[in-house]
Amino acid sequence: MCRSLPLTDSVLIEGLEVETVVGVYDWERKVNQRLVIDLEMAWDNRVPGASDDVADALDYAAVSERVSSCLKRLQPQLLEYGAETLASDLQSTFGISWLRLTLRKPGAVPAARSVGVRIERGVR
Numbered sequence: 001m002c003r004s005l006p007l008t009d010s011v012l013i014e015g016l017e018v019e020t021v022v023g024v025y026d027w028e029r030k031v032n033q034r035l036v037i038d039l040e041m042a043w044d045n046r047v048p049g050a051s052d053d054v055a056d057a058l059d060y061a062a063v064s065e066r067v068s069s070c071l072k073r074l075q076p077q078l079l080e081y082g083a084e085t086l087a088s089d090l091q092s093t094f095g096i097s098w099l100r101l102t103l104r105k106p107g108a109v110p111a112a113r114s115v116g117v118r119i120e121r122g123v124r
């Protein structure tokens, strides 16, 4: 019997910076702050690897653009809400079966280099 192995290919976006309104406090609703996004997204890279056609690839430029516009429109209070909404939007828009998303807010806790949340959604 021939069983297929789980797909371990990914497309990556690391350190994507987005300026938006984010936070729970009154002062935070009046300023832009920087968010930093890391994404690992399952994708069968054998197809674009054979065709050399970006139409077969998960276009990291298009995903980056979508992340930025989504967070600017959403203006979340909690990072958790931003991450959950973003993950759901990316999965349905691009047909991503599984992703790991890290959303960091580097300025939030002065004594820390960064704080944030990480979620994984879907199945590989």
Ligand SMILES: Nc1nc2c(c(=O)[nH]1)N=C([C@H](O)[C@@H](O)CO)CN2
Pocket (backbone or CB within 6 Å): 022, 023, 024, 025, 028, 077, 078, 079, 080, 105, 108, 109
């Ligand atoms: N788990 C979380 N804790 C906190 C969040 C958050 O989004 N998730 N946000 C804040 C404030 O907005 C903070 O960033 C202001 O410095 C506090 N805790």
